Every structure is written in structure tokens, then in C-alpha cells.
Amino acid sequence: MSAAPQPRPLRAGVVGLGMMGRHHVRVWDESVPGVELVATADPDPDTLRRTTAGRRARGYADAERMFAQEELDLVSIVAPTSLHLPVTLAALRAGANVLVEKPIAATREEATSMIAAAAEAERMLTVGHIERFNPAMRELRRRLVAGELGRIFQIHATRLGPFPARIRDVGVVVDLAPHDLDIMRYLVGSEPIRIYAETERRIHTEHEDLFNGIMKFANGVIGILDINWLTPTKRRTLTVTGERGMYVADYIDQDLIFYANLDAAQVWRRRGDDGTGVPVTSVAEGEMTRRLIRREEPLVVELTAFAQAVREEGPPPVEPHDAMVALLLARKMVESADTGQVIDGRALAEVLS
Numbered sequence: 001m002s003a004a005p006q007p008r009p010l011r012a013g014v015v016g017l018g019m020m021g022r023h024h025v026r027v028w029d030e031s032v033p034g035v036e037l038v039a040t041a042d043p044d045p046d047t048l049r050r051t052t053a054g055r056r057a058r059g060y061a062d063a064e065r066m067f068a069q070e071e072l073d074l075v076s077i078v079a080p081t082s083l084h085l086p087v088t089l090a091a092l093r094a095g096a097n098v099l100v101e102k103p104i105a106a107t108r109e110e111a112t113s114m115i116a117a118a119a120e121a122e123r124m125l126t127v128g129h130i131e132r133f134n135p136a137m138r139e140l141r142r143r144l145v146a147g148e149l150g151r152i153f154q155i156h157a158t159r160l161g162p163f164p165a166r167i168r169d170v171g172v173v174v175d176l177a178p179h180d181l182d183i184m185r186y187l188v189g190s191e192p193i194r195i196y197a198e199t200e201r202r203i204h205t206e207h208e209d210l211f212n213g214i215m216k217f218a219n220g221v222i223g224i225l226d227i228n229w230l231t232p233t234k235r236r237t238l239t240v241t242g243e244r245g246m247y248v249a250d251y252i253d254q255d256l257i258f259y260a261n262l263d264a265a266q267v268w269r270r271r272g273d274d275g276t277g278v279p280v281t282s283v284a285e286g287e288m289t290r291r292l293i294r295r296e297e298p299l300v301v302e303l304t305a306f307a308q309a310v311r312e313e314g315p316p317p318v319e320p321h322d323a324m325v326a327l328l329l330a331r332k333m334v335e336s337a338d339t340g341q342v343i344d345g346r347a348l349a350e351v352l353s
């Protein structure tokens with residue numbers, strides 16, 4: 001009996017080979033099954049030479065020429081955010097499916113044009129919201145969807161660290177908060193109805209470097225964002241508190257720890273069931289359990305999911321509309337801090353539409 005024929009490898013290319021782009025090159029070239037990295041593009045000759053050294057992929061100074069010559073199935077767009085729109089449109093016109101790095105674009109209008117162009121070209125457009133592909137986050141989501149925490153009360157994101165010298169064009173809110181705003185909507189499964197933020201410029205005076213935001217969701221969950229570029233150590237955690245206990249996910253260590261509410265656990269044990277629907281009337285310290293996580297590089301998980309979705313003609317791993325909402329929510333947070341106003345009602349509904 002002859003073996004089933006293998007599908008041909010998908011042809012991948014990367015545009016923009018800077019700090020993040022070189023990781024896309026490495027992962028496409030070394031870690032995604034069924035994909036061949038065939039081309040890369042960057043106008044900077046030194047960057048191009050350094051990134052393609054020792055690899056079979058061809059290097060182009062001009063992305064448009066690469067699209068014209070290579071018949072790519074998959075393209076990672078990792079150029080500066082101001083170029084996401086023109087490069088995405090060119091890639092889609094050439095028939096490629098596109099994963100564009102976050103933030104999806106600089107403005108709502110740009111993001112909307114990209115989404116429309118993908119629909120017209122009948123190609124996939126997805127966005128590199130990498131935290132969704134962190135194994136600790138995937139496990140946390142699986143457990144929340146299974147109802148392990150019961151009702152969720154609060155979700156608290158901490159994203160602290162020193163200032164990255166290469167970021168000059170935006171402040172800490174637009175650079176980092178879209179990660180947490182996206183994860184919160186993704187986990188809570190409800191939309192924000194009210195947001196409020198405070199920001200400060202403490203050391204880096206061009207843009208804000210300290211941000212605290214609050215987001216109230218329609219289902220009553222309160223989201224708290226604590227993000228800065230002022231902390232001499234990197235900390236990236238997400239804490240979810242619910243009636244059955246608390247989960248703490250650590251993005252850097254890919255750890256997930258559960259702190260049980262002992263009283264809730266005892267109520268359910270007495271009833272001999274999983275406690276669904278039983279009201280929890282008190283909270284006490286219970287066992288702490290470290291969940292088993294199979295650690296993987298999030299970018300490998302992300303690009304593998306993109307290639308698989310293209311092969312199976314499935315939905316994009318991250319809907320571009322969600323990525324646009326994350327960006328616009330971050331901008332509303334900046335507006336709230338600048339004006340001292342709570343943002344709700346129609347102003348917030350427009351962001352989500």
C-alpha cells in the first residue's frame with residue numbers, strides 16, 4: 001500500500017528583519033513543520049545580510065519585488081507599524097496570507113482597510129498577539145472555559161520592566177497595553193462598558209511611562225492594568241480571581257498556579273459533585289497547586305497555528321477585528337488619562353463596533 005501523498009510545503013516570507021523580525025525568520029526556518037522559509041525583505045543591507053547568513057532564504061531590499069517573484073503562501077509583516085498598511089495590501093494583492101505584528105496598524109482607518117482588503121482577496125489576515133499563544137495562557141483559558149473558577153470576579157494584569165531604548169514613537173500604553181486588553185477580552189468573554197486610566201511621565205519625558213487602568217466588563221468582571229517602563233526587573237503576570245479561588249499565570253516562566261478557596265472546595269466535597277451552581281458564601285486559604293504546563297516558545301505556537309489555519313482554511317488564529325479593538329482601547333485609555341474622564345456609552349461602543 002502506498003503512503004498518502006504529502007501536501008507541498010507552504011512558502012513563507014518575512015518583511016522587516018529587526019528585533020522581532022529575526023525571530024520570525026528563525027522560527028519559520030527551523031520550527032514550523034510543513035513550511036519552507038523562501039524569502040526575506042528589509043531595505044537595510046547590513047540587516048539583510050546578517051539575517052539571511054547561513055540560511056537558504058533569498059534576501060530582497062524591496063518587499064514588493066519579493067512578492068512579485070516568490071509566490072508566497074504565508075507572509076510575516078514585521079516592519080515598523082507605520083508600514084503595516086501598505087505592506088499588508090501589497091502582500092494580499094500578490095495572493096499571500098498575512099500575519100502582521102501587533103499593533104495591527106496605526107489607526108482605525110488603516111486597520112479597517114486591511115480587513116476589507118483581506119476579505120476582497122479571499123486571503124487570511126491575522127495579527128501577532130503573541131500572549132494568546134503562551135502555553136500558560138492557553139492552559140488558563142482552557143481551565144476558565146471549563147468553569148474551574150466558577151464566577152470570575154477580577155482580572156489583574158501586571159506588565160512591568162525597564163524602558164526599551166528602541167521605542168521612541170509611542171508611550172507604554174499603546175506599546176504594551178494592547179497585549180493585556182486583548183487577553184482580558186479573550187478570557188472574560190464579555191465587552192468593557194466603562195474604562196478609566198491614569199498615566200504619568202516620570203523618567204522618559206516624551207510619552208507616558210507609567211499606566212494604571214481600570215476596565216469594567218458588562219458581566220461585572222473588573223479588569224485592572226498595571227503597566228510601566230520604570231521597574232528594574234521584568235514582571236509579566238495575569239491574576240484571575242473567582243469564587244473557587246485564584247489563578248496566577250506568569251508569562252515569562254510559563255507557570256500557572258492555583259490557590260484554592262478552601263470553603264468553596266469543602267462545600268462541593270460535602271455535596272459530592274463539582275459544585276456548579278452552589279453559592280459560595282465564604283473564602284478561606286486552601287491548597288496551592290502548580291499546574292503542569294508543557295513549555296513552548298510562544299512564537300512557534302503562533303506561527304504554527306497560522307500555517308495550520310491557512311492549510312485547513314480555518315478562521316484566523318486571532319481575528320484582526322479583535323486586534324483593532326485592542327489598539328483602540330489602548331488609545332481610549334490614553335484619552336481617559338489625558339482628560340481625566342471616564343469613557344463609556346457611545347464613545348466606548350464605537351471602539352467595539
Ligand SMILES: NC(=O)c1ccc[n+]([C@@H]2O[C@H](COP(=O)([O-])OP(=O)(O)OC[C@H]3O[C@@H](n4cnc5c(N)ncnc54)[C@H](O)[C@@H]3O)[C@@H](O)[C@H]2O)c1
Nearest residue numbers: 016017018019020021041042044078079080081101102103
Ligand atoms: N508581538 C510582540 O510582542 C512584538 C514585540 C516587538 C515588536 N513588535 C512589532 O513588530 C514590528 C517591528 O518591531 P521591531 O521591534 O522588530 O522593530 P525594528 O525597528 O527592530 O525592526 C524593523 C525593521 O523593519 C525594517 N524596515 C523598514 N522599512 C521597511 C520596508 N519598507 N520593508 C521592509 N522592512 C522595512 C527596518 O530596516 C528594520 O530592520 C512593530 O510593529 C512592533 O510593534 C511586536
